[in-house]
Amino acid sequence: MSNITIRLPSTRRTQNQYETGTSYLVTPGDVITEDTDYMRGHGTYCTGDADDKLYSSVAGVVERINKLICVRALKSRYTGEVGDIVVGRVKEVQQKRWKIETNSRLDSILQLSSVNLPGGELRRRSATDELNMRSYLNEGDLISAEVPQVNVDGILSLHTRSLRYGKLSQGCLVIVSPSLIKRRKNHIHNLSCGASIILANNGYIWIYTTQHSSQTEEGDGGFIISNESIPIEDREIICRLRNCIKCLAKRSVVLYDTSILYAYEASMSYKVKQLLDDEVCDEIVNKTIYLLQQANVGNSEY
Amino acid sequence: MLKSKVIMVKTRSGKILKIVREHYLRDDIDNGLFGGKLDQHPELQNDLVSSEHFLIPDTNVVLHQMDVLEHSCIMNVIMLQTVLHEVKHRSSPVYKRIKSLCANPDKKFFVFTNEHCIDTYSARVKGESTNDMNDRLIRIAAKYYDKCLKDRNQTAVLVTNDRANCALAKKEGLDALTIEQYVKNIVGYPELLDKLAKADEAIEVDKSISYPEHLKLSQVQAGVKSGKFFQGKLGISRENYLEGKIITHGEDGKEILIQGRLNLNRAVHEDVVAVEMLPEDQWSNPSGVILDVTVQPGAEITDSEKKKSSGVPTGKVVGIIKRSWRPYCGILESFGSPEMTRHLFTPAEKRIPRIRIETRQAKTLIGQRIVVAIDSWPRFSKYPQGHFVKALGSVGDKDTENEVLLLEHDVAHEPFSQAVLNCLPPSDWSIPKEEFAVREDFRDLPICSVDPPGCTDIDDCLHHKDLGDGTVEVGVHIADVTHFIRPGTPIDNEAATRGTSVYLCDKRIDMVPELLSSNLCSLRDDGDRLAFSCIWIMKPNAEIVSTRFCKSVIRSKSSMTYAQAQMQIDDKTAKDPVTMGLRGLNKLAKILKHDRIEKGALSLSSPEVRFHVDSETHDPIDLQNKELRDTNSMVEEFMLLANCSVAKKIQQEFPECAVLRRHPEPPQSNFDVFLNAAKSRGLELNAATSRDLAVSLDRTEEPKEGIHSYISTLLRILATRCMMQAVYFCSGLESDFRHYGLAAPIYTHFTSPIRRYSDIMVHRLLAASIGADKTFSELLNKTEIQNVCKNLNFRHRMAQYAQRASVGLHTQLFFRSKVVHESGYVIFVRKNAVQVLIPKYGLEGTVFMDRDFEGNTTVNADDLKYIEDKCEITVRGVKLCVFDEVTVQISHDATNVQHQRINLKLVHPKINGISI
């Protein structure tokens, strides 16, 4: 029998220190403004009656950009935007296209024409390629891709026509709420701790070992999975990162390379499995927030 | 507000169910001490309690000592929720009484919701029984009150019947007393002691008797379930108080006979009992013998009378499922010295055994009518034991006797409460203007009323108008009582409980207060009245062209008696519209009646008499039979027509919840004795349908040789007794609507809302169906209606019994100082007696054929020959047959104060040892 740890009840952590006097928080049905000048964005609606009030339709934070008012839900499905990087899982192989599950409202589409096939970028797609689609990407495979286009009904088109994207082989997938991923120029990082990470905009985070050898894989189009065994140290790093991300996500800390690295550093005094404890998690998150604030202060001094 | 949960695990019928219920505890529950009912100081002094105190009775005290609690000196009592709940489970009559006590502001009974109060709640301790827990909860509450009262220098006294509980309470430092201790030491009210119910131990052990032990309720239930025992309500025979029967539950409700004191095993009339069948060789027959308590106290059936063969199913009581004891009226028996405290009490109801009570007031109570309640019936006591409740007045006094018969028939007769009177309009009320706007104005029509003389509650009026186009307009106008009695008001509730007005010979017990019954609603000829009208357009052959209903305002032109109306009709010179109307109505009524009889309506008969009452003493001085004139039947026909029309209308409009009246067809077996009796005199009657019966009864009107002419009336009287009771019911819950006696497919009561609550409900339904009034929820709820109907049926039956008893009482008063010879007719022949009816006085009585009036057997069984088939009895060679005319001497017998009665002694034919 394994040991079971039972934690004693502790008082719930209240975060009075963060309470903001000006609450931008709304819940469905709240009136955001009665002013008719504003434009209504996501998460808001008008009744269409004479009163012209603007109501919130989700629970979340009000964001105001000039005349546009949006309510960003604290948690929701991913709504794609052009240029986003996503990680997704192949759900279905269809004629000339794959259906990819990307945590968005409707499944995304990866056209056969939007992938790099073995044999170079400029290769013509033939009928045999259509028949061989399964051998490139099969149901259940994970891929990373970019969003070049959002269709009218909200379906995302994807493409992997870059070496940065394509099938993912060995690594670890962490799913968090899409709203926790910070929008940055670059979403793929080789972290200094020795692993790489794809912080996809749809909340799927892929952690994998950094490929040191920059071997050209143009020949196979990135569809070959290497089954080389990964050394235990690297695996430990991946696990530690994964747990750190989980901790941050649990406390709703925005995820980007710096925050993850700070958390990783803060976690070094613990064993990987200890990170799953709530107390340790709290401590790491607090430390991370402190470090981030320090960094911010530092930045603003310049 | 604090909340907490309690978990209860219950088992039911073998399966184990886990029932989790919430139980919220509150800190805002009123304890009544501050500004509430208990704010004031209690005044009662008690030698055992030094300070001012409040009483906290426990469950047993409430269950058994209600008569003490109801005494006016007991005030400032804290009723705990725990106690109320337990009482509710154990006895619903007591629960009703305690509820009404709590509602009475003068008694200052305060109900404390202790189980939901955070200060007095306690969870069940493991292994504790429900009883123990309740006792503990009561103690906790008492302690709480003690604490609250401390700074007022008052105490709460826990009163209990249970010594163990009392001891426990004392140990916990509470003021606790048994109810006996408490009552004995109350200052200034010694009479309370008599009202104390006796605990379970016998006051007096009778060595002669030892009843078998009752089985436990669980054993009884198991037995009933397995079919070993039979469950039913015990009905003691009216003629023999040691014989009873139960009708078992189930489809084939069979009858089980129970005979003898030991087999009855302490079961009292109307108790629900469990009965075990006796082996078949011990089965016996109901004794045809009339056993008279007053003549032969304690007489039992001798073995010789039990026929071993051909007995009916016979059983013995093994357990009591539910007691239905109530307070009984009666008198103390004057045996023994009045100095003694133990006495026997004889109830007026013959089916109830005598009751042993303890009282110190015997001297004053002898010769009075008193009320006594049964407390218990221990195994070694021949009689049940009880306690004195109250005295009504001296025996033979007319008011006392009236009171007795009202109490015995559960007729509410106390004056109307203030709440009810508050619902009345002012006495100078007149019709407001807005009523004219919504009502039709019939004040110009020749409306009149025809009623018995002296009638003050006139609820129906009639009119008749020739429309000139070969049709006539006929209207029945009924007092609009529902205008004054609005649903849900105290006056409405009171009327619903009373159900009907009760007419005693010298007194009327009103259903609604007099202002309404004899003035505002009574359609007298002294002004405008509100009415509910039913208007027909008829052809001269009484065929109805159209029917309509409306609320109206009328002005009666004349209030007549039947005799006056008859005179007007007969007076050829009278040509005024009212008289013309009466003639028209009379003509139509005859056609209607004829049609009705064609369809098979029965015209039955019952001997009815009226007493002429002395205006000073209110004693009856003369009596006369009711006379039937054309006008009686004229009014009756139109009332029947109105009732039928209304029944049709409300059934159409409210098929689910119409209040109707039905008269079930009697089963053929009901007619057996009756047909047999007729046959013995050579009269062939047919009772297959109501029409057959009516026709064959009519045939007996023709004179026949050897039979006196009164036989037809006698047969009609007897036929009435074969009928079933007509009942009110809710149309949504029954499928058979027929009225057997009237041969009507559908019938209701609409025409007497002043004296019947059923009519009030019908008025409301009808008003709703014509849009004159709004409906409300109780009116459309069929179970609710059925419940009201049940009560109405009960009240009507009771009213009838009370009326009969009242006539009996007056007959006795009438004969108090008279001895009269009068002719009568034999209507039943029994094994040792004949039943004689004296039409002149509407009097019926038993003439014994085997004994004289001291109860001594004077005729041996050998000299007595009884032939059941032929309905005849031969005593010493003299044959008496059913329907024979006899002459009897009527006298009043006051030798037994309890059952004063009319004695009938045979004068003719002469029989040695029997007749005088």
Add this chain to the structure above:
Amino acid sequence: FELISDEGYRFDGRKPSELRRVRCNMGVFTQADGSAYIEQGNTKVLAAIYGPHEASNNMRSRVCLDKCFINCEFSQAMFSSAERKKRSRGDRKGKDMSAHIKQTFEAAVRTQLYPRSQIDIYLQVLHSDGSLYCACVNAATLALIDAGIAMKDYVCACSASLTKETSLIDINHVEELAGCAEFSAAIMPKLDQIIYSELNGRIHQDELGQLVDAVTNGCKDIFAVIDRFEVITDNTEIAVSPRSLHS
């Protein structure tokens, strides 16, 4: 059988217009898009929301081009009532309940925002002690909010019964058994609109107004409770949100 004592207390010690204790929790499942758990007295319900997502294969026929469809499945645990009872998923009561809840939320969710999608509402009753429909609706509302699905307003439901001209709200199992008519309604408390109402049993027309008022007040009380709860959980999330805006 008295549902309410002369002193004005119900069986369990509540006054006629008092709710049972309400406790709730959001985000109880990690897998689902939104989830919630609610306790109304002893009635305990779990709700899980999946979606909006691509219509599953067996529901293709229900796909609408201009809005999403709602798929509701209600099930009751075997141990949820006093007597252990095997309940199949598709029994009549369950189907009715599913249909009613679906109807309710079709009126409140802004379905036109999610064309061609599907929203699943799964409800699981762990303990049933009366007012099941209401607890389910309240749980589903919280779960939908947790899932970030756009709705016009909260949906709060409450039941009421009528005895002796007094209306009792949030009735429990014992009171349901008493056989009085039971009225349930779901309202949108901020917009003050009734979007669903159901009456079991018969009442008189005149009493309806009183019942509707009682239920409306009950719903608003429920709203006050779950809204307050909502704000508490939101605070924990808002803690970091402002920083994300300007860092």
